[in-house]
Every structure is written in structure tokens, then in C-alpha cells.
Amino acid sequence: MIxxxxxxxxxxxxxxxDRTAKAIIAEAQKRGIEIELVRNGxxxxxWLEPFVEVGTNxxxxxxxxxxxxxxxxxxxADFLHAGAxxxxxxxxxxxxxxxxxxxxxxxRVGITDPVSLEDYLAHDGYKxxxxxxxxxxxxxxxxxxxxxxxxxxGAAFPTGIKWNTVLGAKGEQxxxxxxxxxxxxxxxxxxxxxxxxxxxxxxxxxxxxxAVGATQGYIYLRSEYPxxxxxxxxxxGKAYVAGYLGDDVCGSGKAFHLEVRRAAxxxxxxxxxxxxxxxxxxxxxxRFKPPLPAIEGLFGKPTIVNNVISLAxxxxxxxxxxxxxxxxxxxxxxxxxxxxxxxxxKQGGLVELAFGATLRxxxxxxxxxxxxxxxxxxxxVGGPLGAYLPESQFDTPLDYEEFTKIWAVLGHGGIVxxxxxxxxxxxxxxxxxxxxxxxxxxxxxxxxxxxRGVEVMDKITSGKEHANNIQxxxxxxxxxxxxxxxxxxxxxxxxxxxxxxxxxxxxxLKQTETAA
Amino acid sequence: xxxxxxxxxxxxIQAHITAHKDVPGALLPLLHAIQDDxxxxxxxxxxxxxxxxxxxxxxxxxxxxxxxxxxxxxxGKHVLQVCRAESCQAMGSEKLEAHIKxxxxxxxxxxxxxxxxxxxxxxxxxxxxxxPAVLIDEELYGRVDSQKIDEIIQEARSSS
Ligand SMILES: NC(=O)c1ccc[n+]([C@@H]2O[C@H](COP(=O)([O-])OP(=O)(O)OC[C@H]3O[C@@H](n4cnc5c(N)ncnc54)[C@H](O)[C@@H]3O)[C@@H](O)[C@H]2O)c1
Ligand SMILES: Cc1cc2nc3c(=O)[nH]c(=O)nc-3n(C[C@H](O)[C@H](O)[C@H](O)COP(=O)(O)O)c2cc1C
Ligand code: SF4
Ligand code: FES
Ligand code: FES
Numbered sequence: 309m310i311x312x313x314x315x316x317x318x319x320x321x322x323x324x325x326d327r328t329a330k331a332i333i334a335e336a337q338k339r340g341i342e343i344e345l346v347r348n349g350x351x352x353x354x355w356l357e358p359f360v361e362v363g364t365n366x367x368x369x370x371x372x373x374x375x376x377x378x379x380x381x382x383x384x385a386d387f388l389h390a391g392a393x394x395x396x397x398x399x400x401x402x403x404x405x406x407x408x409x410x411x412x413x414x415x416r417v418g419i420t421d422p423v424s425l426e427d428y429l430a431h432d433g434y435k436x437x438x439x440x441x442x443x444x445x446x447x448x449x450x451x452x453x454x455x456x457x458x459x460x461x462g463a464a465f466p467t468g469i470k471w472n473t474v475l476g477a478k479g480e481q482x483x484x485x486x487x488x489x490x491x492x493x494x495x496x497x498x499x500x501x502x503x504x505x506x507x508x509x510x511x512x513x514x515x516x517x518x519a520v521g522a523t524q525g526y527i528y529l530r531s532e533y534p535x536x537x538x539x540x541x542x543x544x545g546k547a548y549v550a551g552y553l554g555d556d557v558c559g560s561g562k563a564f565h566l567e568v569r570r571a572a573x574x575x576x577x578x579x580x581x582x583x584x585x586x587x588x589x590x591x592x593x594x595r596f597k598p599p600l601p602a603i604e605g606l607f608g609k610p611t612i613v614n615n616v617i618s619l620a621x622x623x624x625x626x627x628x629x630x631x632x633x634x635x636x637x638x639x640x641x642x643x644x645x646x647x648x649x650x651x652x653x654k655q656g657g658l659v660e661l662a663f664g665a666t667l668r669x670x671x672x673x674x675x676x677x678x679x680x681x682x683x684x685x686x687x688x689v690g691g692p693l694g695a696y697l698p699e700s701q702f703d704t705p706l707d708y709e710e711f712t713k714i715w716a717v718l719g720h721g722g723i724v725x726x727x728x729x730x731x732x733x734x735x736x737x738x739x740x741x742x743x744x745x746x747x748x749x750x751x752x753x754x755x756x757x758x759x760r761g762v763e764v765m766d767k768i769t770s771g772k773e774h775a776n777n778i779q780x781x782x783x784x785x786x787x788x789x790x791x792x793x794x795x796x797x798x799x800x801x802x803x804x805x806x807x808x809x810x811x812x813x814x815x816x817l818k819q820t821e822t823a824a
Numbered sequence: 825x826x827x828x829x830x831x832x833x834x835x836x837i838q839a840h841i842t843a844h845k846d847v848p849g850a851l852l853p854l855l856h857a858i859q860d861d862x863x864x865x866x867x868x869x870x871x872x873x874x875x876x877x878x879x880x881x882x883x884x885x886x887x888x889x890x891x892x893x894x895x896x897x898x899x900g901k902h903v904l905q906v907c908r909a910e911s912c913q914a915m916g917s918e919k920l921e922a923h924i925k926x927x928x929x930x931x932x933x934x935x936x937x938x939x940x941x942x943x944x945x946x947x948x949x950x951x952x953x954x955x956p957a958v959l960i961d962e963e964l965y966g967r968v969d970s971q972k973i974d975e976i977i978q979e980a981r982s983s984s
Contacts, residue, residue: 319950322954323967354953357954493910494909494911494952532905572856572892573891586852588848590851590883592890722911730914
């Protein structure tokens with residue numbers, strides 16, 4: 309039977325994928341044609357959703373974007389046999405946008421039915437776990453270390469070294485916690501993994517548990533992701549039934565249990581210690597470090613806390629080997645980064661590439677420039693705590709160290725583009741406002757500084773004691789940068805100072821005053 | 825302030841407390857269960873929760889008020905969350921926000937007079953490739969302009 313694929317990813321749904329799917333089913337019935345409709349994940353070409361595919365002998369053929377009104381015309385054009393139609397984009401695999409990518413973590417995303425364990429197994433699923441079950445914990449950890457994988461949540465700490473600390477920590481009970489709080493604006497790669505290939509995350513967490521001797525895992529999921537919650541619960545249930553989770557994982561005699569916990573709308577709870585407080589049922593106040601969560605984490609026990617992408621990358625490393633992964637990338641940034649194109653961009657979506665591509669390639673070759681067709685003036689990389697970059701920095705390669713050199717952050721790989729209508733002083737004010745709304749309140753530079761920042765910005769834009777207030781702004785940023793307990797207060801100066809230093813004219817500075 | 829909590833609601837709350845009391849770190853899952861079920865976290869329930877989980881009432885209060893997601897009063901029939909974060913700003917969410925506030929005649933954290941819609945700000949819905957985004961109940965929308973939001977609101981109002 310002919311297979312027709314209509315994505316079930318949130319972004320596809322937000323553009324009407326459910327209605328498109330219904331229309332296709334209804335039209336097929338009306339015409340007496342039997343089809344099998346598969347709700348796959350998204351290929352990540354979000355500007356083309358709903359992105360419909362048809363299985364043919366040559367491979368899958370794409371038709372996009374398909375709205376219900378297009379459906380009867382598609383049947384008329386015999387799209388089920390790849391018939392000619394203005395929406396026919398040809399073979400999906402041949403689309404340049406996909407062909408230029410190196411999809412390792414996202415190898416299956418968009419191809420498989422996310423909630424089908426059979427599909428997962430048929431596409432290399434659980435090969436990594438099977439290898440891991442034949443290895444010692446120390447060897448699993450060494451493989452992860454050798455792969456060069458660094459934390460994809462943003463801080464880029466080597467994952468294997470973190471695991472090694474947990475492995476070496478003494479404790480009857482250890483935990484694996486997946487940080488699925490994905491609070492950064494401009495990011496959605498965690499959400500895509502959870503909705504579009506959830507078993508890879510479940511497998512990665514299981515490998516982590518087996519490696520360090522942790523028997524309980526939690527996925528701390530932001531409450532803004534209702535679809536991901538359903539998919540995770542459904543697939544965790546299936547993994548239990550099939551023996552991939554439980555007291556005896558795949559007959560190994562080793563236990564690993566997994567549960568999803570819903571967050572409750574606090575950005576700061578993405579910070580790992582605040583997250584742990586929240587999981588314990590408390591207010592999400594940031595803890596002092598040390599002790600590191602790896603030593604004293606959840607309920608005071610040794611705990612791995614890792615981002616979704618870090619954990620979802622572990623299976624392919626255990627399947628194909630450390631070297632295979634490490635062969636991608638540049639410098640100390642090994643492997644690939646799932647980059648998320650967002651904001652004012654013509655072709656927004658997920659691009660997984662080896663480290664080293666430039667921002668310009670992402671913005672223009674993949675992104676196609678701005679959505680409004682106006683020049684891209686500023687780009688914020690790495691979420692609300694990341695710097696704004698001007699055109700002159702678009703040739704910076706995506707690499708943790710290269711970004712550090714220009715006082716910017718690669719973070720979780722979100723790229724938000726702004727056209728020339730953006731007011732950068734307003735964006736700086738917003739950065740303070742956001743920090744004030746989300747501050748956990750534990751330390752003064754962040755709690756008070758953020759509110760002061762909003763006030764200072766208002767004075768600057770209204771021209772009050774201008775030179776003086778610019779200096780106040782710099783001093784305040786300095787205090788927050790150096791005196792905050794966590795990166796919420798500590799990194800809010802990144803968007804603020806980068807906006808001031810690169811776009812001083814928006815703050816009422818003359819060209820000569822801009823370079824500080 | 826005392827709200828009118830029915831005996832049925834009280835019974836439901838008690839059942840959730842019983843179901844959660846042995847769960848490690850039970851308070852957040854319990855609060856979610858209660859809010860999913862009856863729509864908000866009634867303050868009268870704090871002592872019950874405190875007793876059930878061996879916490880102080882102050883601790884329960886502290887947790888409920890820390891998290892933006894939990895509400896202590898009933899919301900309207902539908903909750904409309906409008907994204908205010910950077911990616912959506914880059915695509916005109918400020919204008920959209922102003923339009924929504926003016927057609928609903930309310931500000932954030934308020935409910936329309938007919939009780940149909942509660943308006944909340946949200947900071948990223950993970951739909952940033954198709955900004956601006958809104959979430960109504962559990963239904964996500966992308967590339968929302970003023971015409972689309974009018975339709976969404978109308979649909980919500982007619983599907984009481
Ligand atoms: N993904 C998002 O939505 C999001 C949101 C806000 C911020 N961020 C990112 O978060 C980053 C800051 O995170 P952070 O404060 O957790 O950074 P951090 O540098 O304090 O820690 C990074 C990780 O390494 C671990 N670690 C450090 N030393 C260790 C050791 N010796 N042994 C074992 N583990 C060790 C920490 O416990 C933590 O898990 C920022 O750079 C920002 O980019 C991400
Ligand atoms: C304010 C704040 C918010 C954060 N939010 C997230 C988040 O949503 N997701 C995430 O993975 N890491 C987030 N982090 C980083 C975590 O503290 C931590 O470094 C990360 O979960 C470790 O996992 P990784 O090593 O796999 O990246 C945040 C940090 C700060 C300071
Ligand atoms: S910097 Fe802000 S969020 Fe972080 S601990 Fe201090 S007050 Fe809390
Ligand atoms: S309620 Fe979110 S930090 Fe205070
Ligand atoms: S910033 Fe609005 S959906 Fe991400």
C-alpha cells in the first residue's frame with residue numbers, strides 16, 4: 309500500500325498538519341484509494357510545513373507546503389505516484405537543504421514514526437545500548453569521553469568527564485536527570501528529539517544509567533511542551549513493555565527506570581541546581597556550587613544532569629564508536645551541532661552540521677536571508693543570555709572557542725535573526741526585563757540589578773543624563789557579570805553589552821563613541 | 825480570600841494527595857494533578873497538601889507562588905498564551921500582543937468579562953522557526969498575524 313507521510317511535530321501542527329492529514333484521508337476514501345497514512349516527525353524544513361511525502365520505488369517524494377485546499381488537486385495530479393504538480397519538490401533526500409547536512413543525532417528525525425518501536429529498531433535503534441551492555445561502566449564512559457562530546461545545553465562541559473565524576477562517586481542510589489527545560493528563545497532541537505525521535509533519548513539515558521550505575525532517570529520537561537509530554541509518556545510505556553526499561557534491561561540484570569516530570573514555567577529551572585530543587589518539590593532557588601550535582605545532586609545523591617541533545621547523541625557514539633563522532637568538527641568542538649534557525653529568517657528550521665560552518669552560511673545558504681527581505685542587521689546566538697552579533701561578525705565559524713574569542717556564546721545552537729527594523733536599545737532593555745521576571749531572587753546583582761537595568765535603559769532612551777547613564781549601564785553590567793551566582797544574572801550583560809558595543813547608534817551614541 | 829470550593833473539588837484534591845504522598849519530590853506533580861483536574865490551586869487546599877506531604881503551609885505557598893504556571897484562582901474557559909520572546913519579537917509579536925489586548929479588552933494575567941479567555945505571556949513555545957507563536961489551551965499556532973488570531977479567538981469563543 310502507498311505510504312503518505314504527514315508530520316506530527318508541533319511546528320507542523322501549528323501550521324495545520326492535522327487538517328492536511330484529515331483532508332488526505334477523506335480524499336483517498338472519496339476516491340476509493342487505499343493509502344497508509346504515517347504521522348512521521350518533521351524533516352526540519354519548517355518553512356515548508358505541512359511537508360507531505362509519498363513513498364515511491366525511487367524513494368520518498370516531497371510535496372510542500374500542503375494545505376487542505378491543495379489536496380484534491382494533488383490527487384488529480386496523481387501525487388501518489390509522484391505526479392507533476394507545482395508543490396512537487398522531488399526526492400526528499402535530494403533536497404539541497406538536507407543533503408548539505410550531517411545528521412548524526414537527528415539521523416532518524418523526520419524519517420520514522422516517532423512512537424513506533426519497530427520503526428526505531430529498523431533504523432539502527434538500540435544498537436548503542438546493546439554494545440554498552442557488553443562493556444564495563446568505565447569503558448562506556450571512556451567512549452563518551454573519547455568522542456569529544458561536550459554538553460549541548462550551552463556550557464559545553466565534556467560529557468564523559470562529567471559521567472566519570474558520577475561513576476567515581478560513592479552512593480547506593482544515583483540518578484540520571486535529563487534537562488528538557490529548553491527555555492532559550494530560538495531553540496527547539498530538544499523539542500524535536502522528544503517529539504520526533506523520543507526513543508533515542510530514552511536509549512541515551514539508559515546507557516548513561518548503565519554506565520554510572522544509576523537506576524532511576526527523570527526527564528524534567530518544560531510545561532510549554534504538551535505534545536512532547538504525550539509522546540514521551542507513550543514511548544516510555546512501550547519501552548517498559550518491550551523490556552528496554554525496568555528492573556532487567558534487555559535481560560542484563562541491570563535496572564533502569566524512567567519518568568517524566570513536568571516543570572512549571574520558570575526559566576531559571578533550566579539551571580541544573582535550580583532544576584534539582586524543583587524536582588525535589590521545592591522552589592527553584594539556585595544552589596551554591598560546589599558541591600557539583602555529579603557528587604551531590606538529586607536528593608543529595610550523585611547525579612548526571614545532561615541536556616536532551618547530549619543524551620540523544622550518546623546512542624550513535626556507542627553504536628558507531630568514539631572516533632566516528634570525533635572525526636566531525638573543528639578544534640576542541642568535536643562532532644555535530646543541531647543548529648536552529650529562527651526569528652526573521654526566510655527558511656527557518658533545523659540544520660545539523662559539523663562544527664566549523666560560518667554564521668553567514670547558516671543565515672544565507674540555509675536560511676535564505678530574512679523573511680521580510682530586508683537586510684539582516686543583528687543576530688542573537690545562544691538564547692536570551694547570548695550576545696547580539698553584527699554583520700561584521702557573520703564569518704565567525706560555529707565553534708565554542710571561536711565564539712568565546714569574540715565575547716559571544718554558541719550555547720544551545722539557537723540563531724535568531726533580526727532585520728534592520730530592530731531597535732537594539734529596546735532589545736537590551738528586554739534582556740533586563742526578562743532577567744527581572746525570571747530571577748530566582750537568591751543574589752542581589754541579579755535580583756536588583758535587572759530591575760535597575762530596565763530603569764537605566766529607560767533613562768538612556770529618553771536622553772536623561774545620557775553620558776552618565778551609559779556609564780551606569782556599563783558598571784551595572786560589570787557588577788552582574790562578576791557578582792551573580794548563576795548565569796542568568798551573570799550572562800544578561802552579554803546581550804546588553806554586545807548591543808551597546810556593536811549598535812551604539814541605537815543608544816544615542818555617535819559612531820566615535822561606540823567602540824568601547 | 826475565600827473561594828467557594830465544592831465538596832466534590834475537595835474530594836478530588838484529597839484523592840490526588842493520597843495518590844501522590846509516597847512519590848519522591850511529590851509537590852510539583854501533585855500541584856499539576858490538581859490544576860489539570862480543577863483548573864487552579866485553591867488556597868484552602870494548602871493545609872491539606874501540607875499535612876499530606878509533611879510540609880509546612882508556608883512551604884506549599886512558597887512553591888505555588890514561585891512558578892508562573894500555577895494559578896490560585898480559576899482561569900477563563902480557554903487560556904491563550906502569547907509568546908513575547910526574542911524570536912517572536914523579530915517577527916512582530918509586539919504588534920500582535922497589542923492587537924490581542926485591544927480586541928479582548930484585557931491585559932496579561934486577566935480574563936475577559938464573559939469568562940471565555942485568560943491571557944498570559946509566555947517566553948518561547950519552541951515554535952521559533954515560525955514566529956510569532958501562540959498556544960491556546962494545548963493547541964499551538966505559528967506565523968500568527970492579526971487575522972489569524974481573530975479566527976483563533978472566535979473559534980475558541982464559539983466552542984464553549
Ligand atoms: N538550553 C537552554 O535553554 C539554556 C538556557 C539558559 C542558559 N543556557 C546555558 O547554560 C550555560 C550555563 O550553564 P551552567 O551554569 O550549568 O554552567 P557550568 O559551567 O557551571 O556547568 C556546566 C556543566 O558541567 C558540570 N561540571 C563542571 N565541572 C565539573 C566537574 N569537574 N565534574 C563534573 N561535572 C562538572 C556542571 O555540573 C554542569 O552540568 C550558559 O553557557 C548558557 O549557554 C542554556
Ligand atoms: C538560567 C539558566 C538556564 C538554563 N537552562 C537550560 C535548559 O533549559 N536546558 C539545558 O540543557 N541547560 C540549561 N542550562 C544549563 C544547565 O545548568 C546545565 O549546564 C546543563 O543542563 C548541563 O547539561 P549538558 O552538559 O549536557 O549541557 C541553563 C543554565 C542557566 C544558568
Ligand atoms: S543570578 Fe539570578 S537567577 Fe541566578 S542565583 Fe542569582 S538571583 Fe538567582
Ligand atoms: S516567580 Fe519565577 S522567578 Fe519568581
Ligand atoms: S521565541 Fe516565540 S516560540 Fe520561541
